[in-house]
Amino acid sequence: KESYERLHPTGPKHNYAYHTEAMDRAMEGGIDDVGIGALFGLELYRYEFAGLLMHAEHLEAVHGVGPHTISVPRVRRADDIDPDEFDNGITDDTFAKIVACLRIAVPYTGMIVSTRESQKSRERVLHLGISQISGGSRTSVGGYAEPEPEEENSAQFDVSDNRSLDEVVNWLMRLGYIPSFCTACYREGRTGDRFMSLCKAGQIQNCCHPNALMTLKEYLVDYASEDTRKIGEELIARELTTIPNEKVRAKATEYIDNIIHGQRDFRF
Incomplete structure (x- = not known):
C-alpha cells in the first residue's frame, strides 16, 4: 500500500493495486502459477474488467507468465449482505459478456465459475469460455466434514447451485463436456x-x-x-x-x- 501511494500520491487508491503488488512479491519469491479475479458488484464492472486485463498484461510483461486462471465471482447474499443493495451489481447478460470478452482477450487461461452462480447461469457461460467449475461446494466452517445445523449459519455466502458433485458431473457429460x-x-x-x-x-x-x-x-x-x-x-x-x-x-x-x-x- 505504501509503495502504491508513493507511486500514485494523488491517484485513486484502489484495492486492485495493492493486490497486484502483493502478487508480484509472491512471484518474485518463487510462486510461478497465480490466479486472478475480481468480485463483481463491489465496484463499477467496467473498471474491474479493465483491471483484470491490465493485470494479465502486467504479469506477462514483468514475469513472462500470464494468469493460470481468472475467476469471475459475483456478490451473493450472505448473513448480513443483501446484494440488491449494491449499486454496482451486474445482470446475467453483462456477466456473460464479461466471460466472453475475457476468453477472447486471454485465450490461454483457465476460467473459473463457482456455485455462486445458478445452474442456468453456469450453463450459459460454459458455452462462452468457462473451463473450470465447482460442484457440491460448502462455504460454511467445517462444511465438508459434517452438515451444519439449520439454526447455525457460518456460510460465507449463499450457494446458488446446490447440486451434488455427481449431479454436476452427470450434467456436464450430458452437455458434451469431459469432467x-x-x-x-x-x-x-x-x-x-x-x-x-x-x-x-x-x-x-x-x-x-x-x-x-x-x-x-x-x-x-x-x-x-x-x-x-x-x-x-x-x-x-x-x-x-x-x-x-x-x-x-x-x-x-x-x-x-x-x-x-x-x-x-x-x-x-
Whole structure:
C-alpha cells in the first residue's frame, strides 16, 4: 500500500493495486502459477474488467507468465449482505459478456465459475469460455466434514447451485463436456513458463485429454452413481478413439484398464 501511494500520491487508491503488488512479491519469491479475479458488484464492472486485463498484461510483461486462471465471482447474499443493495451489481447478460470478452482477450487461461452462480447461469457461460467449475461446494466452517445445523449459519455466502458433485458431473457429460479431476501438471512440474509455453502452443491438449479421461474413470469407479457411471463409460470409450497419437491412445487405454482392476494415479 505504501509503495502504491508513493507511486500514485494523488491517484485513486484502489484495492486492485495493492493486490497486484502483493502478487508480484509472491512471484518474485518463487510462486510461478497465480490466479486472478475480481468480485463483481463491489465496484463499477467496467473498471474491474479493465483491471483484470491490465493485470494479465502486467504479469506477462514483468514475469513472462500470464494468469493460470481468472475467476469471475459475483456478490451473493450472505448473513448480513443483501446484494440488491449494491449499486454496482451486474445482470446475467453483462456477466456473460464479461466471460466472453475475457476468453477472447486471454485465450490461454483457465476460467473459473463457482456455485455462486445458478445452474442456468453456469450453463450459459460454459458455452462462452468457462473451463473450470465447482460442484457440491460448502462455504460454511467445517462444511465438508459434517452438515451444519439449520439454526447455525457460518456460510460465507449463499450457494446458488446446490447440486451434488455427481449431479454436476452427470450434467456436464450430458452437455458434451469431459469432467476432469486432473492435477498432473502441478505434480509433474509443468507450472509457470513451462505450462504456459505448452498452453499457448496448444500442446497441453496432448496431456489434458488423456488425463481427463483417466481421472474421470477413477471417479466413475470410486464414487459415481449408476446412471453417471453409464454415461461416463460411453463418453470415455468414444473419446479414447479420438486421441490422435497412437502411442498415447494405447497407453491411455492400458491405464484405464488398470484403473478398472484397482490401480490409481496414472498421468501423462
